[in-house]
Amino acid sequence: MSLQNLTSEFVGCRVVVSGGTKGAGQATVKRFIAGGATVVTAARGPVDASAGAHVIATDLSTPDGAARLADAALKRMGGVDVLVHVVGGSSSPGGGFAALTEDHWRAELDLNLMSAVRLDRALLPQMIERRGGAVIHVSSIQRTLPLPESTIAYAAAKAALTTYSKAVSKELGPKGVRVNVVSPGWIYTEASQALVSRIAATTGGDLEAAKDSILQALGGIPIGRPAQPEEVAELIAFLASSRASAIHGAEYVIDGGTVPTV
Structure with a gap:
């Protein structure tokens, strides 16, 4: 595809990116806007517009926060064609499994799994009705390489997200909606x-x-x-584009070869 086509491949496309004001999420927002898309994203607190996107101040780890982003996106754009779940992370302490309280587990699951589940529940019905759309869930190689000292709950939540994504892909493929997973290593x-x-x-x-x-x-x-954030964003953009129209229910690892097994 020529550079000219890359700058227009998402013209008319309405995109929601969760967690699009920092890191790989921000790079993803910039990549879609560079391709001509209209983008709505979210941040936990008030921030300046991210690369031309409309930013909703909301906490996606809560049910109300996810609903707020979905409602704002539908009202502003009239619909969503591409949904990218980038938001995630870990704030749990080190010390292994015994250091993790109920609150730590709940926070990790709400941020890394349930934020995607809730946004999907709010935004996928309009994709199904149109029989078209693309969803990309950003997981992590830690689903297969958990670090027991510090990221047990995060790794478990990302493993659940990947399994959830596969199940959703089986349901939505026949309805015209593609679902794929991107699993980065160290970004x-x-x-x-x-x-x-x-x-x-x-x-x-x-x-x-x-x-x-x-x-x-x-x-x-x-x-x-x-990996650089822009490299992850390029993979996400490819999976969302018509160039990947036959790719569905797949997981793409972008880790520079970190995972040592097949």
Whole structure:
């Protein structure tokens, strides 16, 4: 596809991106807008418009927050053609399974699983009615490579999201709606940069040594670096586009080869 076609492939397309003001979500918003789409996204607090998108201040980890984004998107755009669930993350403490309370588990599941379930429930019916649309759920390689020290609940929630996505794809494929999963490894976002800086400050080493320590914790990345947010956004845009019209119910891993098994 030519560069000219890439800048017009989403003209007339109405897109919702959850968590579109930072990291891979923000890169995804920019990619859709660069392709001509109209985009609505969300943030937990008031922020400036993200790359030309309309931003709704709402907490997607709550039922009311998900409903607020869905209602605003439908009112503003009249419908949604592409739904991308990027929002996610972990705030649970380290210390293994015993350190996780009921509240920690509930928070991880609400943010990483139920935010997608609730938005799907609100926005998929209008796709089904039109017999057209694309949904991309952003999971994580931690669903297969959980880190027991610190991300048990996050990894479990992402595993549930991936399984949920497969089940939904079986239901929606015959109804004209495509559902796929993107599972990133380490993405070098602002949060990752801050983590690298904290490690360097704590250990007294430089930034490169801090990056290497993260690579070692992951068991290495064969290409030698984390993915950039724009690389993840490009994969998401491809799966949402007509170029991927026969791709459905699939999971695409973008981790530089981190997962060591088939």
